[in-house]
Each structure stands twice: as structure tokens, then as C-alpha cells.
Amino acid sequence: xxxxLDILRRAHTDAAPYRQRIPFETEDAxxxxxxxxxxxNAGGIPDExxxxxxxxxxxxxxxxxxCGACAMVIGGRPRLACDARLTEFAKxxxxxxxxxxxxxxxxxxxxxRTVLFENLRRMTVWLTQDAPADExxxxxxxxxxxCLQCGCCLEVCPNFxxxxxxxxxxxxxxxxxxxxxxxxxxxKPLREAYSRRFYAGCGKSLACRDVCPAGIETERLxxxxxxxxxxxxxxxxxxx
Amino acid sequence: xxxxxxxGAGLAGLSAALTFAEAGVPCNLISAxxxxxxxxxxxxxGINAAxxxxxxxxxxxxxxxxxxRGGCDLADENAVKHLTESAPEILRRLIALGVPFNxxxxxxxxxxxxxxxxxxxxxxxxxxxxxxxxxxxxxxxxYESAGLVRRYAHHSCLSLLxxxxxxxxxxVLDRYTGASADFYGTVLLCSGGLxxxxxxxxxxxxxxxxxxxxxxxAAGVQLGNPEMLQYHPTxxxxxxxxxxxxxxxxxxGGRLYILRGGEKWYFMEEKYPELGNLMPRDVxxxxxxxxxQNPECGGQVYxxxxxxxxxxxxxxxxxxxxxxxxxxxxxxxxxxxxxxxGIHYFMGGIDTDCAHRTNLAGLYAAGExxxxxxxxxxxxxxxxxxxxxxxxxxxxxxxxxxGIPETAxxxxxxxxxxxxxxxxxxxxxxxxxxxxxxxLGIVRDAASLEGALRQLTEFAAVPxxxxxxxxxxxxxxxxxxxxxxxxxxxxHYRADYPARDDAAFRKTTVAVYDGSTVQITFRQLPExxxx
Ligand SMILES: Cc1cc2nc3c(=O)[nH]c(=O)nc-3n(C[C@H](O)[C@H](O)[C@H](O)COP(=O)(O)OP(=O)(O)OC[C@H]3O[C@@H](n4cnc5c(N)ncnc54)[C@H](O)[C@@H]3O)c2cc1C
Ligand code: SF4
Ligand code: SF4
Ligand code: FES
Numbered sequence: 086x087x088x089x090l091d092i093l094r095r096a097h098t099d100a101a102p103y104r105q106r107i108p109f110e111t112e113d114a115x116x117x118x119x120x121x122x123x124x125x126n127a128g129g130i131p132d133e134x135x136x137x138x139x140x141x142x143x144x145x146x147x148x149x150x151x152c153g154a155c156a157m158v159i160g161g162r163p164r165l166a167c168d169a170r171l172t173e174f175a176k177x178x179x180x181x182x183x184x185x186x187x188x189x190x191x192x193x194x195x196x197x198r199t200v201l202f203e204n205l206r207r208m209t210v211w212l213t214q215d216a217p218a219d220e221x222x223x224x225x226x227x228x229x230x231x232c233l234q235c236g237c238c239l240e241v242c243p244n245f246x247x248x249x250x251x252x253x254x255x256x257x258x259x260x261x262x263x264x265x266x267x268x269x270x271x272x273k274p275l276r277e278a279y280s281r282r283f284y285a286g287c288g289k290s291l292a293c294r295d296v297c298p299a300g301i302e303t304e305r306l307x308x309x310x311x312x313x314x315x316x317x318x319x320x321x322x323x324x325x
Numbered sequence: 326x327x328x329x330x331x332x333g334a335g336l337a338g339l340s341a342a343l344t345f346a347e348a349g350v351p352c353n354l355i356s357a358x359x360x361x362x363x364x365x366x367x368x369x370x371g372i373n374a375a376x377x378x379x380x381x382x383x384x385x386x387x388x389x390x391x392x393x394r395g396g397c398d399l400a401d402e403n404a405v406k407h408l409t410e411s412a413p414e415i416l417r418r419l420i421a422l423g424v425p426f427n428x429x430x431x432x433x434x435x436x437x438x439x440x441x442x443x444x445x446x447x448x449x450x451x452x453x454x455x456x457x458x459x460x461x462x463x464x465x466x467x468y469e470s471a472g473l474v475r476r477y478a479h480h481s482c483l484s485l486l487x488x489x490x491x492x493x494x495x496x497v498l499d500r501y502t503g504a505s506a507d508f509y510g511t512v513l514l515c516s517g518g519l520x521x522x523x524x525x526x527x528x529x530x531x532x533x534x535x536x537x538x539x540x541x542x543a544a545g546v547q548l549g550n551p552e553m554l555q556y557h558p559t560x561x562x563x564x565x566x567x568x569x570x571x572x573x574x575x576x577x578g579g580r581l582y583i584l585r586g587g588e589k590w591y592f593m594e595e596k597y598p599e600l601g602n603l604m605p606r607d608v609x610x611x612x613x614x615x616x617x618q619n620p621e622c623g624g625q626v627y628x629x630x631x632x633x634x635x636x637x638x639x640x641x642x643x644x645x646x647x648x649x650x651x652x653x654x655x656x657x658x659x660x661x662x663x664x665x666x667g668i669h670y671f672m673g674g675i676d677t678d679c680a681h682r683t684n685l686a687g688l689y690a691a692g693e694x695x696x697x698x699x700x701x702x703x704x705x706x707x708x709x710x711x712x713x714x715x716x717x718x719x720x721x722x723x724x725x726x727x728g729i730p731e732t733a734x735x736x737x738x739x740x741x742x743x744x745x746x747x748x749x750x751x752x753x754x755x756x757x758x759x760x761x762x763x764x765l766g767i768v769r770d771a772a773s774l775e776g777a778l779r780q781l782t783e784f785a786a787v788p789x790x791x792x793x794x795x796x797x798x799x800x801x802x803x804x805x806x807x808x809x810x811x812x813x814x815x816x817h818y819r820a821d822y823p824a825r826d827d828a829a830f831r832k833t834t835v836a837v838y839d840g841s842t843v844q845i846t847f848r849q850l851p852e853x854x855x856x
Contacts, residue, residue, distance in 0.1 A: 113564065115563060115564050115652065116564050117564045117565070119564065119565060120564040120565050123565055123751075126751060127751040127752060127755075128750075128751070128752065144358065144362075145531055146358055146362040146363075146364075146530040146531055146532045147362070147364070147366070147367055147530050148530075148531065148563075148564070148565045148566045149367070149563065149566065149568055149648070149652070150648075150651075151366055151367055151452075151455065152358075152361060152362040152363075152366055152367075152530070153361055153362065154358060154362045154532075167564070167565070168651075191501045195501075197479075197501060199478070199479075202359060202476070202478065205466060206466060206469060206470050209470070210463055210466060211463045211464060211466045211467035211470075212422065212423060212463065212464065212467075213467075215421035215422075216421075216422075216423045217420045217421055217423060217431060218420075218423055218424065218425035218426070218428060219428055219430065219431045220428045220429065220430055220431075222425070223425040223426070223427070223428050224425075226423065226425035227425040227449055227450065227452075227456060230424075230425060230449075230455065230456045230459040230460065231452065231455060231456075231459075232459075233361060234359065234361040259459070259463065262423065262425075262459070262463075263423070263463070266423045266425075300647075
């Protein structure tokens with residue numbers, strides 16, 4: 086299989102972006118965009134014009150969809166490079182590979198996703214007291230524990246922009262574990278942050294669900310957390 | 326500016342950070358990538374503790390006995406005692422932090438795991454590492470907010486700053502800006518295994534390059550048992566790496582077979598009636614190697630999970646099934662999985678005592694980068710435990726030894742001119758890997774080890790960058806350790822010395838670089854009940 090990686094490159098944050106088309110050949114039907122990038126960076130593969138290719142900056146770690154490091158925009162969609170098989174694009178003969186757009190580019194395909202972690206701090210995503218899971222809560226808590234902090238959901242979210250108040254699904258999912266496990270009385274700061282930084286901004290289009298590479302049941306967690314964090318409080322107010 | 330520096334933010338690093346923070350002591354948590362990307366998130370099968378929730382009358386003493394036996398009597402028994410006695414409390418702490426283990430009411434269900442006679446492994450389906458890491462990351466975040474834990478999450482540690490046999494700090498590279506700075510103070514290495522020494526051939530992450538261990542070794546830090554590499558029996562090749570099929574698959578009833586004369590031969594069950602497919606990993610991997618050499622056999626070993634009930638797939642191994650279907654286009658409910666041994670864990674590493682001190686004053690190590698707890702073979706489920714306990718124990722010893730640290734000067738970031746900033750070129754990394762694998766396979770002998778050493782020496786004779794030179798030294802330590810250990814024990818099997826020799830070798834292999842050569846000595850194990 087021969088496929089051209091059409092990569093949107095940039096030497097550093099302030100450098101002008103440019104495209105480089107690099108042909109890649111492999112016999113491995115399971116080869117991914119991650120494998121192609123690894124091979125290109127091992128050297129010796131020239132671009133389509135025959136020019137030598139400087140190593141492409143990108144991030145990876147697990148190479149098996151479990152760490153979120155390699156998120157990028159592949160064929161126009163946010164994906165994990167280690168989950169994007171080249172066979173998917175073989176018919177077209179080429180695939181575009183670009184950095185995520187909602188984060189500052191460091192170089193080539195590497196972006197600075199620090200804002201993800203800042204948002205979790207702003208949202209006070211931590212326990213304020215012991216909160217063991219039990220047979221009833223374990224399922225939802227498990228699903229909410231699986232977020233990779235890859236940022237794919239933010240890429241497609243119409244309401245997220247880095248630096249804004251709205252933190253998106255990447256913060257809602259981890260918060261959902263605590264909303265599930267903490268007793269209601271201990272949730273005050275988290276709920277306030279949740280309603281301000283998530284609930285108020287979310288249009289519930291669920292675009293985030295469709296791209297989540299971890300297959301997290303975004304909708305269920307969102308509905309549960311909204312119910313716990315928002316509606317219960319409103320109901321209680323009404324009762325007063 | 327804080328003056329305790331933890332390098333690595335996997336389970337060991339997080340456990341240390343939490344310990345400092347809860348003591349009110351600030352620290353820096355420095356890692357090449359954020360915790361979400363650390364190798365710890367890959368752990369699947371579970372974590373061991375004699376919680377005895379399955380009515381089997383399990384005890385920490387039995388956990389101790391299994392661990393020591395599994396490690397072929399090479400682990401420091403005082404450390405193992407601490408590990409197994411602390412395990413139930415560590416699990417209770419994780420439960421309090423809200424880790425959603427598979428539960429039975431409000432206690433975790435335990436599963437069988439290799440080398441253990443009782444059900445002792447708590448799990449969260451087959452993503453236990455990710456789920457524990459998530460809770461630990463949340464727990465540490467609270468203290469990040471309070472300013473006690475300062476994260477540097479795109480920062481590689483290049484080297485140790487040493488002065489007359491003491492560690493004075495670390496040099497850190499900001500991977501985004503390319504600037505570097507020196508951080509002075511006490512250092513705790515939690516930088517994970519040596520996966521990068523064997524690119525594409527391990528089940529771990531590309532981030533654990535082993536380069537920091539190599540730099541530390543080059544600077545005079547001792548390694549313990551560097552020859553002890555764990556081959557996991559059940560891995561499959563996927564794009565760019567070996568992918569683990571968790572031991573839990575056998576814990577839940579999976580069976581290994583090979584075709585012999587056209588018939589399925591369940592060789593493990595036949596040879597080891599008591600533990601069968603759940604013998605320790607070194608034994609299973611070696612048996613697989615041998616049955617494949619058997620001329621009557623079909624050459625490929627299979628893991629048969631087709632008899633597992635639907636409920637097990639759904640409640641206990643859902644993630645594994647998805648992974649196998651995605652990557653191998655194979656449904657393990659219908660088809661047996663062709664499996665092979667793959668490098669999975671490094672029992673050897675930075676040599677520490679049971680307080681996690683290294684031979685350099687001011688330098689500590691914990692987690693997979695150090696050689697504590699597992700002897701010649703690690704039992705599944707003991708390494709997350711070892712990482713959590715190691716991080717905590719190291720932090721406790723730092724607090725006890727160095728007292729509450731003074732605030733240090735702010736690091737000064739400058740464009741990096743350190744030659745260690747240049748990585749090992751991928752082609753050279755592959756060459757070193759292939760040379761080392763020529764000697765460090767599942768079955769070893771003097772001829773192949775000497776051959777590998779000769780090739781490594783030839784390879785070293787041409788100029789290389791500093792990281793590559795350090796990696797060569799590290800590889801040499803592994804080969805020389807394996808050559809000097811003229812016996813077979815655990816993961817180290819010598820075809821030319823197939824017997825275990827307690828009198829000569831029930832000792833820790835210690836590798837040290839004196840500035841010109843790699844020296845190997847053997848050190849008596851610490852006395853029981855001693856320090
Ligand atoms: C596929 C797989 C499955 C496993 N399953 C189990 C299981 O079921 N049960 C079990 O007990 N164990 C299991 N293990 C083993 C276990 O996960 C690891 O041994 C353990 O998590 C190691 O934790 P750690 O904190 O030492 O290191 P890691 O989690 O590997 O973290 C290392 C950290 O160091 C950082 N780092 C590395 N080098 C540098 C540097 N130069 N500068 C800065 N930072 C650096 C990394 O960024 C990372 O943050 C499994 C391992 C694998 C690979
Ligand atoms: S539902 Fe829509 S608005 Fe809400 S987080 Fe998902 S993508 Fe964004
Ligand atoms: S919710 Fe899904 S897409 Fe969003 S950061 Fe988490 S894993 Fe990635
Ligand atoms: S490298 Fe971990 S998700 Fe792709």
C-alpha cells in the first residue's frame with residue numbers, strides 16, 4: 086500500500102505553516118498514521134518532490150489508544166494517530182494530517198494542551214472527602230474515569246475555545262466521576278464550577294460524543310451530572 | 326521554588342507527590358508528558374492485596390510467600406514484607422479515593438493472577454491502571470491547586486547534577502520551548518522502565534526511554550539485577566509495538582495450547598497441574614519457547630478464550646475484547662488468539678535499599694525504574710502495588726532524612742546547549758536493540774552474550790551522541806550482568822547453566838560504571854529483619 090501523508094507543518098509556534106506531502110509505503114495492513122510518522126522520522130523517506138524530510142514533531146506514548154497523546158486532525162477529523170489505519174485512506178491515495186486547531190501549535194503536529202489540565206483545576210475536579218464507589222455507582226464512575234484528556238471533543242465542540250470560561254466535555258467527564266461518588270452535601274464547590282464552566286455553555290449537540298476515541302458514554306454522564314449538579318439544586322430551591 | 330523534585334508522574338511519582346503534599350511539604354512533579362499519558366495507564370489486569378474478600382482465608386503472609394517464591398528468592402524479603410503487609414491498606418486508600426473497582430457490595434471482587442494460589446487481585450474490568458491513575462491524578466490535583474505540587478508536565482529530565490558522589494539536583498528540558506534549567510535539591514526518580522532500549526519490542530510506552538536511567542548510570546548510580554527482563558507470555562504484535570493480552574484473560578479461565586500432531590496440547594496444564602496456565606510469567610514464557618522448538622508441534626502458541634462466559638466478557642474483560650477486535654480483527658469469543666512472548670517489565674533498574682535510597686546521597690528511586698520488590702520475576706498485580714508503595718516510602722524517607730526542605734532559588738531557563746538534549750537516532754536505537762536481544766532472549770548462554778558484547782563494543786567504537794553512548798553503557802550492564810550470573814533463576818535462564826545456584830548467586834547483581842569500565846559484583850541479600 087502506498088499513501089501520501091499531506092502534513093500541515095510549522096517549524097515553531099511563530100513560523101509560517103506549510104504543507105509537505107510525504108509518500109509512505111508499507112506491506113502492513115494494520116499500519117496506522119502513527120506508524121507512518123515513526124517511519125518517516127527514522128529518516129530516509131524523501132517528500133514527493135524528492136526533498137529530505139526534517140523529523141515531524143508529534144507526540145505519542147502508548148501506541149494503543151490509551152493515552153491520548155497522539156490526537157491530531159486526520160482526514161479532517163480529530164483522531165488518535167495510533168488508531169487511524171492507513172487502509173482507510175488507501176483508496177484516495179493520500180490523507181491530510183494536521184495539528185488540533187483549538188490549541189496553540191508548538192511545532193508541526195505538537196500542540197500545547199495545558200489548558201485541559203488548567204480547566205480541571207478550575208473546575209475543582211478532586212475529592213474533598215473519602216468517597217468510595219459501590220456496586221451501584223461503580224459503572225458510571227468507571228466510564229467517567231476513562232477520559233484520555235486527548236482534546237478531540239473540544240476540537241468539534243462549537244462552544245469551546247481555549248481561554249474561555251466553558252471547559253467542554255474533557256472537563257465534564259472527569260467531574261462526572263465525582264458527581265457520581267461524592268455525597269450531595271460535599272459537592273458544593275464542584276457543582277458551582279460545573280454549572281458555570283460546563284452547564285451554562287453546553288448546547289447539548291453531542292458532537293463531542295461522536296468523536297470520543299475512548300467511546301465514553303458522554304450522553305449518559307452528561308445527563309446524570311446535569312441532573313445531579315443542576316436540577317436537584319433547582320428542585321430543592323423550588324421546594325424552599 | 327520547591328526543592329524536592331520528583332521525576333515521572335506515573336503511579337510512583339503521583340504516590341510520592343501525594344505523600345509530600347499531605348505532609349504539607351511542597352514538591353515539583355516533573356514529567357515528559359502529563360500523567361494521563363504515563364505507562365501506568367496501560368496496566369490492565371489488577372493490583373494485589375490480601376483483602377480476603379472471596380472467602381479463601383488469604384493473608385499478607387501468603388502474599389509474601391507467593392511474591393518471594395515468584396521472584397525466585399532474589400527479592401529483599403524485608404521490602405517484600407513491607408509491600409505485602411501494606412497492600413490491604415493501600416487498597417483501602419484507593420477505594421476511599423473512589424477507584425471504581427469491580428465491586429461486590431462495598432468490597433472489591435478479587436481475581437486469580439499468575440503465581441498466586443489465592444484470589445488476590447483487585448481490578449476495574451481490564452483497565453485497572455487507567456482507573457487508578459485517574460483517581461490518583463484527581464487526588465494530586467487538589468494540591469496542585471493549593472500550590473503544594475507544582476507540575477512541569479512537558480519537561481524531560483536530561484541528567485543528574487552531581488558533586489563528589491552526591492546528587493545536587495537535575496537538569497530539565499522544556500520540550501515545548503527548548504529551554505533548559507537546573508533544579509537544585511533532593512531528587513526522586515520515578516521515571517519508569519527501560520522500554521526505549523527495546524523500541525517496538527515491548528508492551529510499554531515510547532515515553533519511557535530509559536535515557537535517564539542510562540544518564541544516572543553513566544554518572545555513577547548503581548543498577549541492581551539489570552539482566553532481569555520480564556517476557557510476558559501473551560502478547561500480540563500491533564503497529565509499532567507489542568500489545569499485551571492481560572494475564573487476567575488466563576485468570577478468568579483462558580488456556581494456552583499448541584498443535585501437536587494436529588491435536589490441541591494444553592502443555593501448561595499437563596506439566597503444572599496445580600497452577601497450570603497461571604504459573605509465574607517466567608515459567609510460562611519459557612515453556613512456550615520450548616514447545617515451539619518441539620518438532621512435533623505447530624510452531625504457534627494460541628490463547629483460547631472461547632469458553633469464557635458472556636458475563637465475563639461484559640463485566641470483566643470488555644476492554645480487552647474491544648482491543649483485540651480493533652487491532653487484530655479477531656473476536657476472541659470465537660477464535661483463539663495467536664500469542665508470543667514480549668518484553669513487558671524490568672525487574673532490574675536503579676539499585677535502592679528498602680528505604681528507596683540509591684548509592685548517591687540525595688538521590689532516591691521508586692516504581693519500575695528501580696529494582697525493588699520483584700527479584701528475578703515480578704508477579705502480575707505486584708508492580709502497581711510496588712509503584713504506589715515505593716513512591717510513598719521514598720517520600721517518607723526523604724521527609725525523615727532531609728527534613729522539611731528550604732525553598733530553593735528559582736530555576737533559570739536558558740536555551741539548551743546540553744548535548745544530552747539530542748535523542749538517540751532511531752536507526753541507532755534499533756541497532757542497539759537488535760544487538761542486545763541477540764544476548765538477552767528468554768534463553769541465554771555465554772556464546773550469545775559474548776557475541777552481543779562484541780557487537781556492542783564494535784558499535785561503540787564509532788562516534789555517537791552522548792545519549793547513545795549512555796544507552797550503550799546501560800546495554801553493556803545488562804549483558805555483563807547476564808554473563809556473570811552463571812545460573813538460571815526466574816527471568817534469567819542460561820542454557821549453559823540451567824540450574825539455580827543459591828550459594829553463588831542468591832545475590833543482587835550490582836552494576837556500576839567507574840568512568841571507564843562497567844563492573845559487575847554480587848551483593849548478599851540484606852538479612853531478614855535487618856534494614
Ligand atoms: C500493558 C501493560 C500492562 C500492565 N498491567 C499491569 C497490571 O495489571 N498490574 C500491575 O501491577 N502492573 C501492570 N503493569 C506494570 C505497571 O503498569 C508499571 O510497572 C507501573 O505502572 C510503573 O509505574 P511507574 O510510576 O514506575 O512508571 P510509569 O507509569 O511508567 O511512569 C513513568 C513516568 O516517568 C516519566 N519519564 C520517563 N522518563 C522521563 C524523563 N527523562 N524526564 C521526565 N519524565 C520522564 C514519564 O513521562 C512518566 O510520567 C503493566 C504494564 C504494561 C506496559
Ligand atoms: S454537547 Fe456540544 S456543546 Fe456540549 S460539550 Fe459536547 S460538543 Fe460541546
Ligand atoms: S471525553 Fe473523549 S474526546 Fe474528550 S478528552 Fe476525554 S477521551 Fe478525549
Ligand atoms: S499514542 Fe497513546 S493514544 Fe495514541
